[in-house]
Amino acid sequence: MQKKKRILLKVGSNTLTKETNNISRGKIEDIANQIAKLKDSCEFVIVSSGAIAVAKQFVKLESKHEEVFVKQALASIGQPHLIRIYQEIFREYGLLTSQCLLSYSDFEKQESKTNIVNTINVLVSNNYIPIINENDTVATDEIKFGDNDKLAALTASLLEVDLLVIATNTDGIYTKESIKNNAPKTIEIVSNFEDLRKEVVNSKSSLGTGGMESKIEAVAVAKKANIETWIVNGLKDNFITNAFENKIPFTKIK
Ligand SMILES: Nc1ncnc2c1ncn2[C@@H]1O[C@H](COP(=O)(O)OP(=O)(O)O)[C@@H](O)[C@H]1O
Numbered sequence: 480m481q482k483k484k485r486i487l488l489k490v491g492s493n494t495l496t497k498e499t500n501n502i503s504r505g506k507i508e509d510i511a512n513q514i515a516k517l518k519d520s521c522e523f524v525i526v527s528s529g530a531i532a533v534a535k536q537f538v539k540l541e542s543k544h545e546e547v548f549v550k551q552a553l554a555s556i557g558q559p560h561l562i563r564i565y566q567e568i569f570r571e572y573g574l575l576t577s578q579c580l581l582s583y584s585d586f587e588k589q590e591s592k593t594n595i596v597n598t599i600n601v602l603v604s605n606n607y608i609p610i611i612n613e614n615d616t617v618a619t620d621e622i623k624f625g626d627n628d629k630l631a632a633l634t635a636s637l638l639e640v641d642l643l644v645i646a647t648n649t650d651g652i653y654t655k656e657s658i659k660n661n662a663p664k665t666i667e668i669v670s671n672f673e674d675l676r677k678e679v680v681n682s683k684s685s686l687g688t689g690g691m692e693s694k695i696e697a698v699a700v701a702k703k704a705n706i707e708t709w710i711v712n713g714l715k716d717n718f719i720t721n722a723f724e725n726k727i728p729f730t731k732i733k
């Protein structure tokens with residue numbers, strides 16, 4: 480049997496909510512449907528944000544503490560709901576899921592790195608799709624300074640995946656000029672990675688954390704490990720299968 484292509488799919492909060500205040504079961508169905516279609520040729524590991532977004536659907540926390548602690552508490556409330564929703568929907572498509580919570584510091588310790596790789600390899604070889612998020616209770620880095628893009632890239636490198644797909648709410652990376660002119664145009668082929676950094680504008684979406692800048696940083700991490708990255712519009716249906724068939728505009732960085 481031919482070796483399956485290993486894909487790390489990163490799904491941001493905006494994709495999962497389809498830019499509303501609620502997690503979109505329809506979007507998770509769309510992801511499950513695509514993974515089910517591709518399952519004979521590809522194996523998936525998912526890095527999913529959305530814990531805080533799910534919690535906000537259910538609760539409003541009162542606290543005199545710093546905002547970051549409230550966000551961590553929300554992530555703790557939302558994470559089990561997020562996984563429950565994934566599990567319910569993926570099961571309908573015949574897909575098995577599991578949860579892994581990781582911290583950035585885990586990537587600095589050899590023993591932790593080995594354990595992550597071994598655990599995920601057992602999961603994947605038994606047809607479980609690991610759904611990874613940051614362990615927000617212990618690490619504030621992501622909520623304060625970055626987001627899951629870098630976590631996805633570090634995980635992709637550690638797992639030596641064949642492709643990193645970052646799903647966001649734009650058709651990939653647009654040229655700065657085209658954003659200014661209100662006619663966004665996707666940079667489809669990246670000839671010079673350093674030039675790409677100059678295209679980032681200082682904006683992010685309503686629920687997003689790091690904007691395009693953190694995606695570029697993620698691409699840099701993946702590039703160092705010789706991993707190709709695609710930045711695709713996760714709001715659209717069939718965004719993975721359509722990207723494979725080149726039916727949609729997206730940014731490909733080799
Ligand atoms: N050159 C660019 N092309 C496209 N989007 C850009 C660019 N520069 C900055 N952005 C911003 O990055 C956002 C995506 O990142 P983010 O808000 O963190 O979403 P996510 O939840 O998917 O991680 C876009 O909605 C846009 O506002």
Ligand SMILES: N[C@@H](CCC(=O)OP(=O)(O)O)C(=O)O
Pocket residue numbers: 490491492493527528529530531532554612613615621622626627628686687688689690
């Ligand atoms: N880990 C947290 C926050 C992650 C976050 O906002 O990231 P992203 O949507 O990828 O910019 C969560 O699951 O809500």
